[in-house]
Amino acid sequence: MRSTTARSGATTGDRSPDRRQQAPAGPVGEHALTVTGLVKHWGSTAAVDGLDLTVPHGSVVALLGPNGAGKTTTVEICEGFRRPDQGQVRVLGLDPVADSDALRSRIGVMLQGGGAYTGARAEEMLRLCASYYVDPIDPRWLLDVLGLRDAARTSVRRLSGGQQQRLALGCAIVGRPELVFLDEPTAGLDAHARIMVWELIDRLRADGVSVLLTTHMMDEAEELSDRVVIIDHGRKVAEGSPADLTRKGAENELRFTAPRGLDLSLLELALPEGYTSSEPSPGSYLVVGPMTPQVLATVTAWCARINVLATDLRVESRSLEDVFLGLTGKGLRG
Numbered sequence: 001m002r003s004t005t006a007r008s009g010a011t012t013g014d015r016s017p018d019r020r021q022q023a024p025a026g027p028v029g030e031h032a033l034t035v036t037g038l039v040k041h042w043g044s045t046a047a048v049d050g051l052d053l054t055v056p057h058g059s060v061v062a063l064l065g066p067n068g069a070g071k072t073t074t075v076e077i078c079e080g081f082r083r084p085d086q087g088q089v090r091v092l093g094l095d096p097v098a099d100s101d102a103l104r105s106r107i108g109v110m111l112q113g114g115g116a117y118t119g120a121r122a123e124e125m126l127r128l129c130a131s132y133y134v135d136p137i138d139p140r141w142l143l144d145v146l147g148l149r150d151a152a153r154t155s156v157r158r159l160s161g162g163q164q165q166r167l168a169l170g171c172a173i174v175g176r177p178e179l180v181f182l183d184e185p186t187a188g189l190d191a192h193a194r195i196m197v198w199e200l201i202d203r204l205r206a207d208g209v210s211v212l213l214t215t216h217m218m219d220e221a222e223e224l225s226d227r228v229v230i231i232d233h234g235r236k237v238a239e240g241s242p243a244d245l246t247r248k249g250a251e252n253e254l255r256f257t258a259p260r261g262l263d264l265s266l267l268e269l270a271l272p273e274g275y276t277s278s279e280p281s282p283g284s285y286l287v288v289g290p291m292t293p294q295v296l297a298t299v300t301a302w303c304a305r306i307n308v309l310a311t312d313l314r315v316e317s318r319s320l321e322d323v324f325l326g327l328t329g330k331g332l333r334g
């Protein structure tokens with residue numbers, strides 16, 4: 001985050017996804033984080049079960065999974081707080097446990113619950129964190145960016161949950177780390193605070209900082225990350241850019257409403273090969289396959305031919321949520 005202070009006047013409102021392409025390249029040939037074959041058991045529970053994961057330099061990777069998927073365990077091992085049972089973790093090329101002293105000033109950790117001295121004031125807390133680093137960001141500036149200026153003199157215990165969360169984020173980045181671990185950075189935040197945190201993460205990326213974040217929230221993963229790693233029961237079930245994941249195998253769908261019990265055989269004949277049509281519930285029809293204007297025209301021409309008025313015609317594409325449901329058979333919080 002070498003240039004963040006200098007960029008303090010940068011526009012915070014630019015949420016263009018194109019910013020993802022602007023991330024400066026890091027050192028060639030080595031990822032900021034590499035996890036290989038990671039295994040961690042808690043008693044008989046395999047919290048992490050053979051996970052491979054990389055965070056390329058200057059990119060944001062989201063670890064996405066339901067409750068108990070193994071996200072926090074993974075992150076805590078990467079942070080050096082826990083030892084793996086098996087596998088290898090390399091953080092900026094180093095071992096997070098054996099090289100923890102060397103890594104401390106190079107990584108940022110956002111602790112759930114803040115990890116703050118609750119009697120300290122917000123600004124004191126941030127200054128204390130800054131004092132551990134050689135070239136920290138100006139705490140006053142960071143308080144402004146985090147929307148905490150008015151709370152600077154409020155003791156940590158009196159801050160709202162959202163303010164504490166943002167202060168914890170400030171503590172994680174005040175030392176200009178090269179790699180930041182953010183465990184559910186926006187959990188419990190209201191919409192405004194959430195956007196503020198998203199903008200800060202965008203800035204981190206723009207400054208070349210590598211970020212591993214965990215989240216339950218599809219829109220967060222979709223909005224922020226260059227890559228998403230979906231895990232369930234400690235295993236990776238899918239990985240890719242949000243666009244890839246929602247496109248891959250992603251047949252778009254056309255749904256419409258029409259009188260129940262229509263004979264779809266003529267429609268099947270008219271549709272290009274590989275498309276399917278069905279009536280999942282009475283009067284509700286579904287055509288699955290890549291949607292093009294021609295396919296839409298084929299469907300409406302078929303309706304005209306059998307003298308049926310289709311209503312509620314809509315083309316839908318898969319969301320990350322659909323991808324997750326398809327892979328695991330359950331919702332993210334389920």
Ligand SMILES: Nc1ncnc2c1ncn2[C@@H]1O[C@H](COP(=O)(O)OP(=O)(O)OP(=O)(O)O)[C@@H](O)[C@H]1O
Pocket residue numbers: 042043045046047065066067068069070071072073074
């Ligand atoms: N300290 C621990 N002792 C025993 N079991 C644990 C411990 N920490 C985690 N587990 C178990 O390991 C599994 C993975 O938990 P983990 O907290 O890593 O998942 P998570 O994806 O971060 O979930 P959440 O989103 O709810 O925080 C769960 O079954 C959890 O109950």
